[in-house]
Amino acid sequence: MTMTAKKPRVPAAATRERLLDAAEALFAQHEFDAVTIREVAELAQARLGLNHYYFKSKEELFRQVLARRVEELSKLRLDMLARFRSETNTAALPVEKIVEAMICPLLELSLGQDEGWKSYVRLNGRVATSEKYLRMAEGLYDPIAQIFIEELGRSLPSCSRAQLEWGFLFLVSVMSGTFSESGRVERLSDGAQRSSDLSAAYRAMVPFIAAGLRAISPEK
Amino acid sequence: MTMTAKKPRVPAAATRERLLDAAEALFAQHEFDAVTIREVAELAQARLGLNHYYFKSKEELFRQVLARRVEELSKLRLDMLARFRSETNTAALPVEKIVEAMICPLLELSLGQDEGWKSYVRLNGRVATSEKYLRMAEGLYDPIAQIFIEELGRSLPSCSRAQLEWGFLFLVSVMSGTFSESGRVERLSDGAQRSSDLSAAYRAMVPFIAAGLRAISPEK
DNA sequence: GTCTATAGCTTGATAGAC
DNA sequence: GTCTATCAAGCTATAGAC
Numbered sequence A, B: 001m002t003m004t005a006k007k008p009r010v011p012a013a014a015t016r017e018r019l020l021d022a023a024e025a026l027f028a029q030h031e032f033d034a035v036t037i038r039e040v041a042e043l044a045q046a047r048l049g050l051n052h053y054y055f056k057s058k059e060e061l062f063r064q065v066l067a068r069r070v071e072e073l074s075k076l077r078l079d080m081l082a083r084f085r086s087e088t089n090t091a092a093l094p095v096e097k098i099v100e101a102m103i104c105p106l107l108e109l110s111l112g113q114d115e116g117w118k119s120y121v122r123l124n125g126r127v128a129t130s131e132k133y134l135r136m137a138e139g140l141y142d143p144i145a146q147i148f149i150e151e152l153g154r155s156l157p158s159c160s161r162a163q164l165e166w167g168f169l170f171l172v173s174v175m176s177g178t179f180s181e182s183g184r185v186e187r188l189s190d191g192a193q194r195s196s197d198l199s200a201a202y203r204a205m206v207p208f209i210a211a212g213l214r215a216i217s218p219e220k
Numbered sequence C: 001g002t003c004t005a006t007a008g009c010t011t012g013a014t015a016g017a018c
Numbered sequence D: 001g002t003c004t005a006t007c008a009a010g011c012t013a014t015a016g017a018c
Helices: A015-029 A038-043 A049-053 A059-085 A095-111 A115-125 A130-138 A142-155 A161-179 A183-186 A198-216 B015-029 B037-044 B048-055 B058-087 B093-112 B115-127 B131-136 B142-155 B161-179 B184-188 B200-215
Strands: none
Touching: A015 A038, A015 A049, A015 A115, A015 A142, A038 A049, A038 A059, A049 A059, A059 A130, A059 A142, A095 A115, A095 A142, A095 A161, A095 A198, A095 B131, A115 A130, A115 A161, A130 B142, A142 A161, A142 B093, A142 B184, A161 A198, A161 B058, A161 B142, A161 B161, A161 B200, A183 B161, A198 B161, A198 B200, B015 B037, B015 B048, B015 B058, B015 B131, B037 B058, B048 B058, B058 B093, B058 B115, B058 B131, B058 B142, B093 B115, B093 B142, B093 B161, B093 B200, B115 B161, B142 B161, B142 B200, B161 B200
16 A cells, blocks of 8 residues: 555644634734734644735735625525515515614524634624725625615615615614624623623614614604 | 023924824724834824833823823713703603713714814724723723713613613714724715715714614613 | 934745755 | 745834933
8 A cells, every 4th residue: 555644734624714713713802913823823723834825915814704704694694684575575674674684693603603603703893893804805795785775775765875874884883883792891781791692682782773773764 | 591492393282292193193094003103103203212201102102092082072971961951851861862962072073173083083983892992991981881871771761771781882883883984884875975974974873873772671 | 301222022924845 | 735944024112322
């Protein structure tokens, strides 16, 4: 037998995936410039040089971290939206259902077993308020945004396009602010609440946003 | 006359204030680790070493940038709240008024002539979603938060303390997300709207948040 | 208070052997 | 694909003259 064992240093996932997992975890904890590609390599049990081999630059690594998750997340949101639509006879959905289809998949992934998704959700919570992150995420979130804005328009026909856009931004802000788990709630409540108690937040969030969106409408 | 001219290199503000102004402008544009104290010194027309003389460390410089503004902002918010209360006979204010007292001062400062305040408002919009920023801002925003949460409690007596805390967090999230001017709205609207059109946002924001807060309440 | 100079590290990127 | 070694540039913090 001439077969010589390849013996990969780490048996589990492919190197590229391990680097993405490590970067995801670190970017969820620290801002872009505070994370070094050396830390990423170390956490991934890979060598520094491999970052360059797979991603060429740190910015591209960051973008790939987001892109890997956004595709699946967008699919889940659209699936839920489609399901709600198939259950409704009328053309327009209740606003609550649209809000739910946007936020619920994020909540479920965040409460699931996958640590990677937990990290992504926390990271995602910070993307919306940063110019730099939005630039690196260029185009990743826009298709979903357009679809949900149009859906909101059907349910709130008296709203102008501009009002719908602001409303959607408010929705995203509440969702992001809450899921980023910055620890703000712990401080407000003297430790009684944990920002990781996302289910409680979700139960308050959906009625909050739905009622808010209706209130923007000129015809109340 | 034995008086010898002191001849300061730059006539205007004291060095410490110029460094704070410069840091404020740069931290408004870039994340903490992306701003170097060299840039700060250069923009302030001062020497690198003076950062250490006045602030000892970069983190303390950041904290002082926030602290300088927060004191005045908190005063404006409390003034407005007190004015609304003096205009109302009943014990509880309409929720709208509480929301206004929190957000309106920020809007007015942002629309004013002072570029420093504009920078601060943009920076402030990112503080709430970042663990690191909140740590550096330790305690700066908490007194205002407690006062406004209690005020909300009087207007929404059927809400639990936990619900009020989530509601306040949602309020802050919407405010922050909008005032951070990340350029998200421009992308959503294909350039038709500008995130700097904050007046339009404000007109939608107050009814949105007020209706949202009422919807959290168990007794609608 | 303000200046210069620099110590002591860390960074992202990459070249080139295997 | 993976490894080592290193480059050139940047950083914060600080010492010490004036």
